[in-house]
Amino acid sequence: MIEATAVGWRVGGAQILDDVSLSVGAGELLGIIGPNGAGKSSLVNILSGVQRPTTGRISLGDKDVTRTHATKRARMGLARSFQTSALFDGLTAGENVRLAIQASGERPFSPFRRAEGDEGDRVDELLERVRMPGRAATLARDLSHGDRRKLELAMALASEPTVLLLDEPMAGVSAEDVDGLTDIIGEVRDSGVAVAMVEHHMHVVLGLADRVAVLHHGQVLATGSPDDVTSDERVQQAYLGEAL
Incomplete structure (x- = not known):
């Protein structure tokens, strides 16, 4: 339903995103995780049309929307939340x-x-x-x-929407509200919407996501099932920590 292909984004001399490729299908939830400064929110901004990539391609359904304004993408079935x-x-x-x-x-x-x-x-x-x-x-x-x-x-x-982008929907939310929001987002996914969610609450991501993409220094370090990603030594060293 939405796909990024070899996306790069440079601001001045800083390479924020570099060769990022990922996709989300109908009725699938992709969790996007990574340390602060990894480029997660920048990726959401590019997927939604708030920013344009320096290189690469964004597809919404079967249409190339790389140069399409955020408002038109919304008319095409994309919705998002902000931090x-x-x-x-x-x-x-x-x-x-x-x-x-x-x-x-x-x-x-x-x-x-x-x-x-x-x-x-x-x-x-x-x-x-x-x-x-x-x-x-x-x-x-x-x-x-x-x-x-x-x-x-x-x-x-x-x-x-057919595609929903969520940028840290649990940010600042009390513990008693996290479960309710998790249930709502799961129901949206189960209704057939493609959901990509940036989130720091690891138990939410690991319990809700069908697949997880890990960003590190603006690149995709690993993509796979929650179990595959959490057992990846590169991910453990770069982000999750040996204890997990």
């Missing part, structure tokens, strides 16, 4: 989701247009999907950090 929350804090949870629904629709987008037709039902459906029933009227600024992350997922899912 830091990106919500309209002065609006309610329901209004945030409604705007995401409207933005992904065919009608001209207007933040002033009220919910029409089945939009209200769709808002409730999405909030229920992310374990937030009855929270539509709560201001985004009043939500816990875990619920803010769930709301971002609801907004990403509003476009009914």
Whole structure:
């Protein structure tokens, strides 16, 4: 569903990514791990179109989208989250989701247009999907950090994506919320969406991912099943540590 082929990204004299190739299929979750500075978020930015690679190719489905803007990629079925929350804090949870629904629709987008037709039902459906029933009227600024992350997922899912990129969805989330978010992401994968997830919570990655890609110094050090990757001596030495 999405593929990076020999992707490189250079900023000034710094080589951030170098010859990175990976792919994610429908109904598959690829965990992307690596130490800080390995290039994980840079890769997500390039996959989503926020940045353009210096070299290499990005494919979405059967289309080359290497030079395609992020907005058009979103229209083609790609959605993503960011490391830091990106919500309209002065609006309610329901209004945030409604705007995401409207933005992904065919009608001209207007933040002033009220919910029409089945939009209200769709808002409730999405909030229920992310374990937030009855929270539509709560201001985004009043939500816990875990619920803010769930709301971002609801907004990403509003476009009914075929590919979902998640950049550290568990960052800053309390331990009691991690399991709930893990279940939601697993259900999204099981619905047939291709999911690529950058995450530092190793127990989440190893328990959820079908395959794991390890980035180190901007290159793919290893790719394979969670068991294969964690038993790879190069990965242990570069990132995971001998204890694991």
